[in-house]
Amino acid sequence: MAKVKLDEIDHQILDMLIENTRTPFTDIAKKLLISAGTVHVRVKKMEDAGIIQGSSLTLDYVKLGYAFIAYVGIFLEKTHQTKFVMERLEQIPNVTVAHITTGKFNIFCKIRAKDTNHAKNIIFQIDDIDGISRTETMISLEESINDKKRLMHMIFNEL
Amino acid sequence: MAKVKLDEIDHQILDMLIENTRTPFTDIAKKLLISAGTVHVRVKKMEDAGIIQGSSLTLDYVKLGYAFIAYVGIFLEKTHQTKFVMERLEQIPNVTVAHITTGKFNIFCKIRAKDTNHAKNIIFQIDDIDGISRTETMISLEESINDKKRLMHMIFNEL
Amino acid sequence: MAKVKLDEIDHQILDMLIENTRTPFTDIAKKLLISAGTVHVRVKKMEDAGIIQGSSLTLDYVKLGYAFIAYVGIFLEKTHQTKFVMERLEQIPNVTVAHITTGKFNIFCKIRAKDTNHAKNIIFQIDDIDGISRTETMISLEESINDKKRLMHMIFNEL
Amino acid sequence: MAKVKLDEIDHQILDMLIENTRTPFTDIAKKLLISAGTVHVRVKKMEDAGIIQGSSLTLDYVKLGYAFIAYVGIFLEKTHQTKFVMERLEQIPNVTVAHITTGKFNIFCKIRAKDTNHAKNIIFQIDDIDGISRTETMISLEESINDKKRLMHMIFNEL
């Protein structure tokens, strides 16, 4: 990765895409006084270099009725079940993040649900996966920070 | 939020945007045999209704040298410092997520760093925020799932 | 529930019933300068709306020799046994409250016993239910607050 | 308390009152083929003996929008603040039960709230009481048992 050197133009393109992934290349081009083709070439270069991987929608989960977030720590019966359990977790769409971790848990995951009752059902689904011996849940009372933009700006500024 | 009813066309538009936020409206239109204007109107409608909030870049953090993920549990001296501490945490770009939580921690956050040593410096920065009495860190050995697409499909199918 | 609107008379009736469930309707009527029939109709209305569910005796457990209160946290072998275990817990009259909980316990319940020895026997009964792997007990040294009246006044004032 | 001996009639009266505190004495009298005055005398006797202390309304908290239950464990800075803290807790109507306990917590209490956000505010109120150093919250996913009737029948049968 160390080979790709970004210049000032690249940084300005990235800054705009971080703020709004869907900014049309023509808008970027106009603002930077370069051609849309140049924007296209440079974005392509950064995608090929693996700097940009893709883009994802951001939803207003609260408005959509999915305001309930919980972190679930999982104890496995045996660690060689880790891969199998991960595959089962992946079949539960409410599990949006899952890590193999150090500390007291084997796996640590994040779930989004509608409310307490919905969360209970998801946790029960997790608890019933073969190989899981016990789970411990920590409930979010407020998601105060969920923002990767600051980190992205910082990372790109280092390139 | 219950007022917005999505029809088949809306669902197909959303499905395509979930897979690639940057899909041009003309491509969507062509695929669904409708006009690009219709796509535009419908996306606008869903944005106005708060269903779609925006979009964000996804990076390959491993390739970018930011492969080290840790969860940091924070104990505050007094809870009325929560808001103040959150503002300080927000000034550390490596803190990408932070929750007020139940259970033993007052605040629970996720950090991305380059390696062990970098993580140590970030944790030290957090530890030194006024009002924080102690932190406990859990390190991710592998981020096996980080995917909101499955949840998005599920949520949209319920609308 | 949002449909039922309580007026000043309803609130005064509720306030009297909260203080003493057995207050005769004729006493309430006299105090509020309305007819007993009106009291009856309004109480009926609030019962039908689900605001009032019923009433229960309150005992002086200390005088009755049941002064020993303990909270018992239950770890299950597998969560799908939750319903079965709850049914067994319900057969032990000393278990007056039981919750499915987040955190380290699967089920958390409250027991009333005569003394240490009696509590031990009840805990042993719980421990021997199939599907329970372990319990942890926390003993109450003094029940300082046990009063739902303040909450009831507050809830009714919001209606 | 051992002096009061209950006879068959007393038990039958108690059984009816446990089921419905508001059962009119005339109904009880009719069913037991005794006079209403006798019922009155016997209930009075049991109240004087401290067997019956009073009665309380039972609400359908879910219908009333107060479905969120949490248990909050409190760590005090110094135990001689226990009495002071209890007085402050009593000023929060959502704290319906509070115990001085053995184990890791100094005080353990139960709160009823509307939802996650409401619970957060109540917990913050508790956290800000002088003398409280820290709290840990355990959230109820389902209140499966909340029933003192079985215990009451058992206690009365022993008298």
Added chain:
Amino acid sequence: MAKVKLDEIDHQILDMLIENTRTPFTDIAKKLLISAGTVHVRVKKMEDAGIIQGSSLTLDYVKLGYAFIAYVGIFLEKTHQTKFVMERLEQIPNVTVAHITTGKFNIFCKIRAKDTNHAKNIIFQIDDIDGISRTETMISLEESINDKKRLMHMIFNEL
């Protein structure tokens, strides 16, 4: 037990026996200016009343090479094994005290050993009893208080 009333003479006899169980009755008699027979009768009375149960040697465990004290918390697989496990523990002379306890352990016991290595062997013996799933050991760095005399004086003064 409430029936036995102790007078001044009884208290003085007890005070002397607490200090030295082997004080000859003739010495006690001489000091209190009563007959040895009276001492004998009164001690007998207190033994019959269950106030005095017997007497035990006190050893200087440090001098005897048994200076290592540890507390061992035991987790059982199922509580109905408690009685069986206690019988096995009783066969290990180094287990001088064992309690059924509340909190995280099922059984909590005290052991005396020669040194670290000896303690390890005793703990291994305990760990291998059927029905024990796990133990946790807490080692005494210094036995600062081991004295029941103060309590005995206090108890007797209350009689």
Added chain:
Amino acid sequence: MAKVKLDEIDHQILDMLIENTRTPFTDIAKKLLISAGTVHVRVKKMEDAGIIQGSSLTLDYVKLGYAFIAYVGIFLEKTHQTKFVMERLEQIPNVTVAHITTGKFNIFCKIRAKDTNHAKNIIFQIDDIDGISRTETMISLEESINDKKRLMHMIFNEL
């Protein structure tokens, strides 16, 4: 200590004293067919060698109304307060044993009380000692083993 070698006679004397500290030397002498003087000399020798330190009364605490046993783990603010805190603990007669320990507690002690309420008061006394920041209590539901005789026989057999 290794210098003192006990012979068969010494062992038999010790065995009798372990069973009953107050066994008169004349009884021991008669049983072993030796003179009372010999018994006296040998006991004296073992006392001088520090093998026997003294003797203590054993009470029937349950009959005396002191059936409530609890273990209290103490967290200090700073360890240099250990000695000071021990002196304060020694002024509470209900603290019969206290250790400086490894693990999570700084000091670990055993208390005997009359009942839950009495225990609460003793724990509050402990909690209020300067230098103690927090305590955790574990309550004994049954003292199943409290017997040093088996250990004494074993120790003496090794001499």
Added chain:
Amino acid sequence: MAKVKLDEIDHQILDMLIENTRTPFTDIAKKLLISAGTVHVRVKKMEDAGIIQGSSLTLDYVKLGYAFIAYVGIFLEKTHQTKFVMERLEQIPNVTVAHITTGKFNIFCKIRAKDTNHAKNIIFQIDDIDGISRTETMISLEESINDKKRLMHMIFNEL
């Protein structure tokens, strides 16, 4: 061991060997104004007495790419598996230290790995040993002290 008395010359030899195990005896001899033979004899004497056991290379693990250190706490299913598990641990070269411990873990070991991912694989190897039920990992963010020389000087000065 108490028999070996070290004189000033011995101490000076040891001090030089502690600083550099490979210091040639001729260098030591020259510095102390004694013959190389004398150095040889005295070192031999100390080796025979068990004071010096041998010597080991010290590597710069960071430079060698083995900068990742973790402590792994192991819970066994049954303690009689301790010896078997230790033999398995010994087959993993990355486990450089392992102890049988008091407290919550049965075995506690130290591992050196290349990075997070490598550590995960080693922990998985440990987790999969028969008889191990669970592990908990604590990661070193910085090895600030790793130095036995100070202790060696102190120990030798006491001889």
Added chain:
Amino acid sequence: MAKVKLDEIDHQILDMLIENTRTPFTDIAKKLLISAGTVHVRVKKMEDAGIIQGSSLTLDYVKLGYAFIAYVGIFLEKTHQTKFVMERLEQIPNVTVAHITTGKFNIFCKIRAKDTNHAKNIIFQIDDIDGISRTETMISLEESINDKKRLMHMIFNEL
């Protein structure tokens, strides 16, 4: 570090030094049928490359009366005291290893002592360092593995 490539001769030299750091170069030379000068040059090369850092004596701590090993977890009042506390720890020769760690402790260290009482004094010294709020100790019952040789062979084989 990747630049240094070791050949077969280097590996054989390292293998001999791992087994005995003090093996004379002439012995190594003889065994490998090369000149002592070659051995010297190659060892020098590996030292310059940082592969070999030095060598250290290994003592028989048990024979030297230092058989007592404990791990001490340290909680700091504030993390910015880490450096200061490490400097104080370094002044205690019995602290042979100390890490800044993730998980519940801020610093985790290993101590060697003579016995329980000696360990207590060292722990008290640690506890009294300014900035340390609390420590938790875990005692080693047996050091079953303490061997870096296996790891060294593995590391060198990878070069």
